[in-house]
Amino acid sequence: MIYKLSDFHFPDTAARLYPQNSQGQWQLEIGFGDGRFWAAHSVFEGALEGGSAFPANYLGVEISGSSLLKAQQKSKGKDQTANARVILTKMPADLLLRAVIPPASLSRIYVNFPDPWPKAGHSENRLLRRSFFELAADRLRLGGEIWFTTDHAEYFEFALEQARQTPFYQITQPEPPKAALQTKYAKKWESYGLEANHARFTVIAQPTAPQPWLEVFNYEDAMPHAIIDLKIHITDFEKTAFEKTVTRFGDTTIILLEVMQSVNRPMLHFLAHIEEAELTQEILIGVTLRDEGGALVRLEKFGSPIITAGVKKAVGAVTDYLEGRGAKVLMRAY
Numbered sequence: 001m002i003y004k005l006s007d008f009h010f011p012d013t014a015a016r017l018y019p020q021n022s023q024g025q026w027q028l029e030i031g032f033g034d035g036r037f038w039a040a041h042s043v044f045e046g047a048l049e050g051g052s053a054f055p056a057n058y059l060g061v062e063i064s065g066s067s068l069l070k071a072q073q074k075s076k077g078k079d080q081t082a083n084a085r086v087i088l089t090k091m092p093a094d095l096l097l098r099a100v101i102p103p104a105s106l107s108r109i110y111v112n113f114p115d116p117w118p119k120a121g122h123s124e125n126r127l128l129r130r131s132f133f134e135l136a137a138d139r140l141r142l143g144g145e146i147w148f149t150t151d152h153a154e155y156f157e158f159a160l161e162q163a164r165q166t167p168f169y170q171i172t173q174p175e176p177p178k179a180a181l182q183t184k185y186a187k188k189w190e191s192y193g194l195e196a197n198h199a200r201f202t203v204i205a206q207p208t209a210p211q212p213w214l215e216v217f218n219y220e221d222a223m224p225h226a227i228i229d230l231k232i233h234i235t236d237f238e239k240t241a242f243e244k245t246v247t248r249f250g251d252t253t254i255i256l257l258e259v260m261q262s263v264n265r266p267m268l269h270f271l272a273h274i275e276e277a278e279l280t281q282e283i284l285i286g287v288t289l290r291d292e293g294g295a296l297v298r299l300e301k302f303g304s305p306i307i308t309a310g311v312k313k314a315v316g317a318v319t320d321y322l323e324g325r326g327a328k329v330l331m332r333a334y
């Protein structure tokens, strides 16, 4: 099953995501590529893992859309119960861990042949850095593990060193799991004569300070909006008068890119781009006339945006923009 970011709860639970098997372990694979690992792992390890009486529930995260579709094809043909335990999603792994996965909930995280970022100065792009290990120690259960396999010897040593900078892990280096040697990249590197390095990072202590959390609000509780008096008729709002605006606060950037007039009814749509930590969203903010008078500035549901502090501020940025062009703000709720 494929989940969009907006299909998740923030945070979510295994009980909600896998209702048929809520007692099974919750395992995450980061960068699953074409999905070969989990298909092979279930065969090699058997359905029941880690002494658990229940099969594991699988969550796979990828940033590549084409990989998502390939992996979905691979999971087809499985029986219905096995499929109910497989969820694939497309987003950066850090975002999923931070916004969706609650503390102490995962049993295992698999990372097979992650992008090595081999050039000097690019190591900050690597997934397995100290900040990742800190976040993962919080989201894994005590005793939970990261299984890391790579052909890249330098990245391997780098990851061990980064994990050792935290007090959260015991590191062992057993043989790699058989399934990790069957992935597309395992086969590619094997054909070049490279060997796979494997390490397991077992959580022996968890962070006491809470890990930064991306706060997400429900539509019902928090549809951000404002009521304004535009002072001019909405159809007189000239598109040519629009200037792109950039607002920054903390690690959030909001860019108002464009404003469009609706051809169907008196309405404006502002297109905004928002970057907040690992999350990037393009949203529409509508300005419509109210029967009671004045105009409503409101986030539109188009594209299923996730309501974050940045999205609320974007509604504020549109309101401020209109205020700067003569509108009077009557009420702000964001």
Ligand SMILES: C[S@@+](CC[C@H](N)C(=O)[O-])C[C@H]1O[C@@H](n2cnc3c(N)ncnc32)[C@H](O)[C@@H]1O
Pocket: 030, 031, 032, 033, 034, 061, 062, 063, 064, 067, 091, 092, 093, 094, 111, 112, 113, 114, 115, 127, 183, 184, 185, 186
């Ligand atoms: C070298 S490929 C390995 C794929 C697969 N694990 C294998 O062994 O064949 C690395 C994969 O990680 C994905 N990836 C890179 N950064 C990611 C991130 N931040 N979150 C999720 N996936 C990511 C890439 O799209 C790519 O498919």
